[in-house]
Amino acid sequence: MSVVVSANQIPSGKHTICIDIMQALLGGKESSKCGYCHSPDEKSITSGVWAYHLHPTAYQALIDRGWRRSGHYLYKPSIGETCCPAYTIRLDSQ
Numbered sequence: 001m002s003v004v005v006s007a008n009q010i011p012s013g014k015h016t017i018c019i020d021i022m023q024a025l026l027g028g029k030e031s032s033k034c035g036y037c038h039s040p041d042e043k044s045i046t047s048g049v050w051a052y053h054l055h056p057t058a059y060q061a062l063i064d065r066g067w068r069r070s071g072h073y074l075y076k077p078s079i080g081e082t083c084c085p086a087y088t089i090r091l092d093s094q
Helices: 057-064
Strands: 016-022 030-033 043-053 068-070 073-076
Touching: 057 068
Parallel strands: none
Antiparallel strands: 016 043, 030 043, 043 073, 068 073
C-alpha cells in the first residue's frame, strides 16, 4: 500500500491537512480483537493515522479509497489479513 499525504493548503486557503502519519509511513499495522466474530484466536488488522484537521475533499478522497474513520482516527482495514473482511457497497440514495 502506498500512502500519499499532502500538508499543502487546500485550494480554499482556509484549511490545512494535518495528519500524524508516522505509523503508516513506517509500515505499521495494528491488530485488535475482532468486533464481528469476537474470536480469541482471530484478529482485525488495520493501518491507520490520526487526523485532527481534514478538509472535506481530502476526507472524501480517503473514503473513496477504502479508508474509514472513528473520531480523529482514520484507518484502512487489511482485507487480506483480517479475520472478517468488510466490503464497501455503494448505492445511489436518490
